[in-house]
Amino acid sequence: MSAEYFREVKKIIEEKTGVDPSDILMDSCFEDDLNVGEMEIIEILSELEEKYDITLMENRENLETVQDLVELLSEKIE
Numbered sequence: 001m002s003a004e005y006f007r008e009v010k011k012i013i014e015e016k017t018g019v020d021p022s023d024i025l026m027d028s029c030f031e032d033d034l035n036v037g038e039m040e041i042i043e044i045l046s047e048l049e050e051k052y053d054i055t056l057m058e059n060r061e062n063l064e065t066v067q068d069l070v071e072l073l074s075e076k077i078e
């Protein structure tokens with residue numbers, strides 16, 4: 001199931017930030033590797049919250065990598 005979440009997260013990161021999908025890996029750091037700032041992370045989380053009807057914002061301080069977000073998403077949904 002996490003592969004599906006990864007695809008969804010990757011798609012939203014691409015839409016919100018313009019990062020090339022081939023640059024978005026599970027171990028990519030939002031700031032260091034993808035140059036994704038706080039406001040963009042909030043937009044990404046908002047979109048995921050709306051899509052899956054869950055709450056993610058309270059955990060945003062703990063999200064450093066794409067994998068962190070995929071794991072959080074998996075925890076909240078399953």
